[in-house]
Each structure stands twice: as C-alpha cells, then as structure tokens.
Amino acid sequence: MTTITEVTGLASTRAVTAAVVDRLRGHTPFVCLDFDGTLAPIANDPATIELSTRGRAALIELSHCFPVAIVSGRAIADLKARIPTERLYFAGNHGLEIEGPGLTRRHAEAIAARRELQRAYSSIQHATTDIEGVLIEDKGLTLSVHYRQTPEFARLHVARAVDRAVVESQNLRKHHGKCVYELRPAVDWHKGAAVEYLRSAIERKTGTNLLPLYVGDDCTDEDAFAVLNQGRGVSILVADAARPTAAEYLLPSPDAVHKFLENLLDELT
Ligand SMILES: O=P(O)(O)OC[C@H]1O[C@H](O[C@H]2O[C@H](CO)[C@@H](O)[C@H](O)[C@H]2O)[C@H](O)[C@@H](O)[C@@H]1O
Numbered sequence: 529m530t531t532i533t534e535v536t537g538l539a540s541t542r543a544v545t546a547a548v549v550d551r552l553r554g555h556t557p558f559v560c561l562d563f564d565g566t567l568a569p570i571a572n573d574p575a576t577i578e579l580s581t582r583g584r585a586a587l588i589e590l591s592h593c594f595p596v597a598i599v600s601g602r603a604i605a606d607l608k609a610r611i612p613t614e615r616l617y618f619a620g621n622h623g624l625e626i627e628g629p630g631l632t633r634r635h636a637e638a639i640a641a642r643r644e645l646q647r648a649y650s651s652i653q654h655a656t657t658d659i660e661g662v663l664i665e666d667k668g669l670t671l672s673v674h675y676r677q678t679p680e681f682a683r684l685h686v687a688r689a690v691d692r693a694v695v696e697s698q699n700l701r702k703h704h705g706k707c708v709y710e711l712r713p714a715v716d717w718h719k720g721a722a723v724e725y726l727r728s729a730i731e732r733k734t735g736t737n738l739l740p741l742y743v744g745d746d747c748t749d750e751d752a753f754a755v756l757n758q759g760r761g762v763s764i765l766v767a768d769a770a771r772p773t774a775a776e777y778l779l780p781s782p783d784a785v786h787k788f789l790e791n792l793l794d795e796l797t
Pocket residue numbers: 562563564565569570571572573574577599600601602603665667672674676705706707708710746748
C-alpha cells in the first residue's frame with residue numbers, strides 16, 4: 529500500500545475528473561459507490577443520514593446511462609430507504625447480500641452464521657450496557673458496534689467486549705471502520721469480491737464489457753481498490769488528507785464526489 533499523493537499528486541476535483549474521464553472514455557463504466565463518507569458525510573447518528581438532493585439527482589441520472597452499484601457496510605433494506613432504488617444495484621453488508629435488476633444473492637455461509645451474530649450482539653450489549661454512547665446495529669448478516677459517541681476513556685472497554693465476543697464465537701471476524709467495529713462472518717468475501725460478482729453478472733446480462741470505477745472512503749473499501757488494481761479498474765479514495773491506500777486518485781469530500789459524478793455525466797454522455 530502506498531500514499532495517494534505519491535501516486536498521482538492530483539489534488540483538485542477537476543484534475544481527478546479529467547484523469548478519470550481519460551481512462552474511461554471509449555468504455556462502458558460500471559460506477560460503484562460506497563455510501564457513508566462517500567455519498568453522504570459522516571455524522572454522529574447513522575440513522576439520521578440522508579442523501580442530498582444533488583447526490584440523489586446525480587445517481588438517478590447516472591443510473592440511466594451506466595450500471596451503478598451502491599457498495600456498503602449497511603444492509604440493503606437500510607440503503608433502499610435512503611437512496612432512489614430504481615435501476616440501481618446494491619451490495620449490502622460488505623457485499624454479503626446483493627440485489628439489482630434481475631439479481632438477488634445472499635451469502636449462504638453468512639446466513640448460517642446468523643445465530644453466532646445474535647450471540648455476539650447479546651454478549652456485547654450486556655458488556656457495554658453501562659457505557660455511554662455505544663450503538664450496536666444488527667444488520668442481519670453483520671454487526672456494527674459504534675463508539676463515535678463514547679468518551680475516549682471508555683473505548684478500550686468497548687474494544688475488549690468486541691474482542692471477547694469474537695473469541696467466544698470463533699466464526700466471526702472483527703474489521704475496523706470509522707469509529708466502528710464491524711463484525712462479519714469469517715467467509716472469504718468482501719466489497720471487492722462483490723464488485724467482481726456484479727461486474728460479471730451485468731456483463732453476462734448485457735453482453736457489454738464494463739470498466740469498473742470504485743469510489744470509497746473507508747478501510748473496508750481498500751478490498752475493492754485492491755481488486756480493481758489487479759484487473760482493469762479505476763479507484764478513488766475520499767479523504768481530506770493523504771493516507772496509505774491502494775486507491776489511485778483522491779477526492780476530498782462527499783460534495784466533491786457529487787461534483788465529480790456530475791462532471792462524469794457531462795463528459796461521458
Ligand atoms: O460501507 P459504508 O457505506 O461506508 O458503511 C460503513 C458503515 O457506515 C455507517 O457508519 C459510519 O457512518 C455513520 C454515519 O455517518 C457514523 O456515525 C459512523 O461512525 C460510521 O462508522 C453505518 O452505520 C454502518 O452500518 C456501516 O457499516
């Protein structure tokens with residue numbers, strides 16, 4: 529992994545757009561977008577997050593021109609409540625569930641781990657019940673344990689509760705996100721695998737070769753960047769400062785992502 533500024537030195541949204549448009553021209557892009565921190569800014573309460581009118585408009589327009597997927601740690605049902613659903617593909621729960629026009633898939637081993645996930649939920653809830661600001665989301669196939677609103681001094685206690693639940697389960701793995709621990713079944717699957725799955729399913733359906741473009745902001749998006757780097761694909765990190773990443777380009781914020789998507793539409797359609 530390297531640091532983005534060492535790779536491209538591209539800082540402005542306009543420069544990133546120009547470079548990406550050059551790569552995509554003459555191809556059919558498959559536009560894959562993470563949700564939290566990419567399409568919508570990070571905030572304290574995950575339940576209150578909404579897609580802006582501008583972001584919504586760009587997504588609708590894009591989905592009429594190219595295949596577009598939302599690839600997220602959230603459950604698909606949660607995403608659908610926040611995002612226009614028509615024509616979009618969804619990979620929820622870090623890719624363990626997939627839906628889209630003519631497509632439905634839920635990872636069988638992840639479904640089988642549901643009991644363990646419920647046990648982990650109870651164990652963490654019990655251990656953190658007196659700690660301020662802990663939020664545990666049961667998303668069906670994965671859990672998120674949020675500590676964004678937990679005081680600094682209590683965070684170690686949350687981490688220990690999560691680690692204990694993982695050890696007790698033996699079949700769950702802890703992943704890191706932005707002020708969140710993500711508990712996922714120990715299956716060989718991630719956002720990058722989901723993008724590949726969707727790409728080949730859509731190519732089979734449409735008979736068109738696709739060039740994937742992935743935009744994401746979090747550790748779990750690195751799996752997708754890495755997969756795209758192995759084959760053909762364009763990867764963009766959303767971050768307000770340089771950091772180690774496998775992505776090739778950098779955009780500074782969700783607002784810049786919306787602007788980038790609008791520019792993409794102008795240039796490629
Ligand atoms: O893959 P993503 O679409 O980026 O989803 C990752 C997780 O996002 C949400 O949590 C994050 O965003 C919250 C709202 O801004 C923020 O409060 C939290 O600290 C972040 O970790 C979501 O709640 C999780 O379920 C997703 O897995």
